Amino acid sequence: MDKVTITELAHKGDGVALVDGQPVFVDGAAPGDVVSLNTDGARAKIVAVHEASSHRVTPPCNHAGHCGGCTLQHLNDRFVADWKRDQIVTALAHRGIDADVASTVCMPPRSRRRAVFAARRNSSGVVLGFHEKSSGHIVEVPGCWVIDPAITAAIPQLETLLADGLTRRGEARVSVTTTQNGLDVAVEMPGKPLDGKLLSRLSAAGQSAGLARLTWNGEPVAQWLDPVILFDGLACTPPAGGFLQAVEAAEAVLRGKVMEALKGLKRPKRTVDLFSGCGAFALPMARLAKVDAFDSDGGAVASLDQAVRNLQGLKPVVSSRRDLFRRPLLPQDLKVYDFAVIDPPRAGAAAQVEQLAASSVPVIASVSCNPGTFARDARTLIDGGYEMGEVTPVDQFRWSPHVELVAVFKRA
Known part of the structure; x- marks a missing residue:
C-alpha cells in the first residue's frame, strides 16, 4: 500500500x-x-x-478514537490553539478582512459544566455516553477528560434513574448541568410520557442522586434545590436544558471583553443585549446601564426576568421575547442605545447585523461560535462604517474543532 x-x-x-x-x-x-x-x-x-x-501526542483519555466527543486529542495543545486561531484568520481573509487576531485562550481539561449525553436501554441495562463519530453507537465515558468531575461521578446514578423511563425502541437526550446547588438534569425521551408511576419513580431516584432539579420531556419531575448559575456573581436559575456557555471560565473571558468595551464608554445610559439567553451579559451590564434584552426563547426570557426581580443594585433590565431572525431591531429602534452586544447561534445573525450596520450604535461587542458566519457578519458591519478591533479566540470546546470568539466594533 x-x-x-x-x-x-x-x-x-x-x-x-x-x-x-x-x-x-x-x-x-x-x-x-x-x-x-x-x-x-x-x-x-x-x-x-x-x-x-x-x-x-498520545491522547490523555482512554476513550479517544472511540468516543466522538473529542477528535483532536492526538494533537499537542500548542498546535490545536494555533490551528483554531488560523481558522478565524482564514475565515476573515476569505471576506477580505485583515484582522488583528490574538492568541487562543485555552480552557483546562474537565471544565465543561454542561454535557448532553445519549442514552439507550439494552439487554444489560442502560448505556449513557457520547456517540462514536458518524455513528449511532453510544460509548460510555468513565473518567472523561472534558466534562466536570461532578457530572462524571454521577453517571452511574443517572443510569439508574433512567432505567424506568427508557425503552429499547428509542434514544434519550440527557442534558446535565452543574449548578451551585447540584446537578440540573433534563431528559428528552420521545414516546415515553410522564405518567404518575414514572413520575414517582423518577422523583425517588432523583432525590437519591442528590439532584437539584429533574425534568422529563419538558415537564417538571421535582426541584429539590434552586439550580443557580452565577453570571459574574449574579444569580440566575436557567430554564431546564436551556442554553449556557459550556465552560464557566470561557464565559468569563467573553464577558470580560464585553464589559471592558462597555466600561470604555463615558457614562453609558442604555444598552441592548441581542440573543441574550438568560443574562450572562445582560445582568453584569446592568451594573453600569439600563439593559434591553431580546431572545426568542421564552424560558430564557422568563429566567432573566426572575433573576432581575431577585437581584438588587442593578439598573433596569427589560427582557422581551423576539425572533431576531424574522424581526430584527431596526435602525430607528437601535438609535437609543450607547452599546450593543450580540451573541447569536452558529448561523450568525445576518438580518440583525444588517440593521446594526445601518444604525448609529457607537460600540458593538460581537460574540460568536462560528468563524465563518462571524466573518460574514463582520464584513457587513465594516461595510456599514464600523472598525473592528482585536479578535480573541477562546478554546471553550477542548479537543473539538469548534472555537468561540469575541471582537468589538466601533463606529468610525
Whole structure:
C-alpha cells in the first residue's frame, strides 16, 4: 500500500491527504504524518503510521478514537490553539478582512459544566455516553477528560434513574448541568410520557442522586434545590436544558471583553443585549446601564426576568421575547442605545447585523461560535462604517474543532 503524507487539517479537524490527485479526509491524522490508508471515497482511515508528525501526542483519555466527543486529542495543545486561531484568520481573509487576531485562550481539561449525553436501554441495562463519530453507537465515558468531575461521578446514578423511563425502541437526550446547588438534569425521551408511576419513580431516584432539579420531556419531575448559575456573581436559575456557555471560565473571558468595551464608554445610559439567553451579559451590564434584552426563547426570557426581580443594585433590565431572525431591531429602534452586544447561534445573525450596520450604535461587542458566519457578519458591519478591533479566540470546546470568539466594533 502506498504511503501518503497528511498535509493539513480541514475545518472539521480531519487530516487531508492527496490520493491519486484527489483530497481525502482522514480521521485521527496529524499534519506531517506519513501513513498508509484504507480509503472509501473521500473518507479514509489510517492503516499504519510510518512517520509520526511532530504535532502528534498520545491522547490523555482512554476513550479517544472511540468516543466522538473529542477528535483532536492526538494533537499537542500548542498546535490545536494555533490551528483554531488560523481558522478565524482564514475565515476573515476569505471576506477580505485583515484582522488583528490574538492568541487562543485555552480552557483546562474537565471544565465543561454542561454535557448532553445519549442514552439507550439494552439487554444489560442502560448505556449513557457520547456517540462514536458518524455513528449511532453510544460509548460510555468513565473518567472523561472534558466534562466536570461532578457530572462524571454521577453517571452511574443517572443510569439508574433512567432505567424506568427508557425503552429499547428509542434514544434519550440527557442534558446535565452543574449548578451551585447540584446537578440540573433534563431528559428528552420521545414516546415515553410522564405518567404518575414514572413520575414517582423518577422523583425517588432523583432525590437519591442528590439532584437539584429533574425534568422529563419538558415537564417538571421535582426541584429539590434552586439550580443557580452565577453570571459574574449574579444569580440566575436557567430554564431546564436551556442554553449556557459550556465552560464557566470561557464565559468569563467573553464577558470580560464585553464589559471592558462597555466600561470604555463615558457614562453609558442604555444598552441592548441581542440573543441574550438568560443574562450572562445582560445582568453584569446592568451594573453600569439600563439593559434591553431580546431572545426568542421564552424560558430564557422568563429566567432573566426572575433573576432581575431577585437581584438588587442593578439598573433596569427589560427582557422581551423576539425572533431576531424574522424581526430584527431596526435602525430607528437601535438609535437609543450607547452599546450593543450580540451573541447569536452558529448561523450568525445576518438580518440583525444588517440593521446594526445601518444604525448609529457607537460600540458593538460581537460574540460568536462560528468563524465563518462571524466573518460574514463582520464584513457587513465594516461595510456599514464600523472598525473592528482585536479578535480573541477562546478554546471553550477542548479537543473539538469548534472555537468561540469575541471582537468589538466601533463606529468610525
